[in-house]
Amino acid sequence: MIRQNKYIWLTIILVALLLPSPALAWSFSIIPPEIKIDNISPGQEAEFNFTIHNKDDINHTFILTTYAPEEPGRRLERTEFPDATWLSFPRQVEVQANSETKANVKVAIPAQQEWSSKNWEIWLSVTPQDKDFLVVNYYIRLLISTGEGGEGIEVGSHKVEGNSRIVLIMEVVILLLLGYSIYYFRRKEKSK
Numbered sequence: 001m002i003r004q005n006k007y008i009w010l011t012i013i014l015v016a017l018l019l020p021s022p023a024l025a026w027s028f029s030i031i032p033p034e035i036k037i038d039n040i041s042p043g044q045e046a047e048f049n050f051t052i053h054n055k056d057d058i059n060h061t062f063i064l065t066t067y068a069p070e071e072p073g074r075r076l077e078r079t080e081f082p083d084a085t086w087l088s089f090p091r092q093v094e095v096q097a098n099s100e101t102k103a104n105v106k107v108a109i110p111a112q113q114e115w116s117s118k119n120w121e122i123w124l125s126v127t128p129q130d131k132d133f134l135v136v137n138y139y140i141r142l143l144i145s146t147g148e149g150g151e152g153i154e155v156g157s158h159k160v161e162g163n164s165r166i167v168l169i170m171e172v173v174i175l176l177l178l179g180y181s182i183y184y185f186r187r188k189e190k191s192k
Contacts, residue, residue, distance in 0.1 A: 027055035039147040043111030049102045054095035061129040074121045081122035
């Protein structure tokens, strides 16, 4: 009897291994798996692309949604992204067979000062629309950090933030006045 049970279990295991599995292994990938946006100032936008690569022989439509990971799933010193509506992206992306498609994502942080100097994390979920079988979700980890706030301008390789513009303008005016004074007094000296 015990020997007969062993054969029954062995037969069940072999049948389970040899029959096609109801789980479909999706043949797609996402590049890059992580996007890092640093020093975006409140009131500004950042834009990036990611690629969905369909390795299957048929076309697939992918659904994009946001996902707020729990604290243990986030990177250290990252908090939950305050509002997923600050992200704009296509809700569906169709990818032809054996090809890839880029999806564009925009991040727009409101101009309020309360959003400056923050480190957030949110994920984009990419899921095949066809869910007849077991489906694996892919996630793109978005790490977003805001700067000090206010609109910044680039001066050479030096970034000048909001109120520092006044100081920069004053320095330029002082340098111009100093240069004109030197020119004026040298010219006056020569005329004597």
